Amino acid sequence: MTKKGKVIWLTGLSGAGKTTLARRVVSFLKSREHAVIMLDGDELRAIFAQSDSNGSHHSAQKRLELALRYCALCKLLSEQGITVVIATISLFHKVHKWNRLHLPNYIEIYLKVPIEELKRRDPKGIYSSYEAGDTRYVAGIDVAVEEPQSPNLTLSFQSGDTVDKYFDTIIEYILDSEIKYEDITL
Numbered sequence: 001m002t003k004k005g006k007v008i009w010l011t012g013l014s015g016a017g018k019t020t021l022a023r024r025v026v027s028f029l030k031s032r033e034h035a036v037i038m039l040d041g042d043e044l045r046a047i048f049a050q051s052d053s054n055g056s057h058h059s060a061q062k063r064l065e066l067a068l069r070y071c072a073l074c075k076l077l078s079e080q081g082i083t084v085v086i087a088t089i090s091l092f093h094k095v096h097k098w099n100r101l102h103l104p105n106y107i108e109i110y111l112k113v114p115i116e117e118l119k120r121r122d123p124k125g126i127y128s129s130y131e132a133g134d135t136r137y138v139a140g141i142d143v144a145v146e147e148p149q150s151p152n153l154t155l156s157f158q159s160g161d162t163v164d165k166y167f168d169t170i171i172e173y174i175l176d177s178e179i180k181y182e183d184i185t186l
């Protein structure tokens with residue numbers, strides 16, 4: 001039987017650093033000859049979501065529907081022995097529960113960053129666009145989110161923290177989990 005891959009689920013609000021960290025984690029895992037793929041919520045939305053002019057594909061219901069598709073895709077890939085690193089907001093208890101029930105090698109990493117810091121960073125201009133009245137359906141602002149109840153790892157932003165610090169913490173956790181999972185054959 002094929003050993004199932006891990007699913008490393010990086011979650012947090014827009015601007016938390018999910019994609020940046022996911023890229024670094026993927027690069028590290030590839031250097032260790034892992035079969036690994038990166039999935040990014042923005043790219044997946046472009047593939048799976050119907051584009052519309054009023055932004056309703058960012059509503060809570062549409063976000064949940066998309067997140068559950070991401071879960072199924074991660075399951076499909078991990079069952080083929082591929083480790084999936086996914087960077088996605090997907091802050092719904094239903095999603096986290098589904099993942100824990102269906103993904104045996106699931107690692108949930110929550111990037112918890114205060115909204116003030118996210119607004120300061122605002123790499124995609126989402127928060128400033130919302131404040132200008134040009135955007136709606138912003139997760140954590142006018143779309144309610146559900147923080148993970150029991151993530152494997154929570155990285156809470158503190159002033160002065162660096163991407164390197166978070167990356168090192170994530171890699172240490174993944175390496176520790178490899179020891180736990182190395183004898184599992186499903």
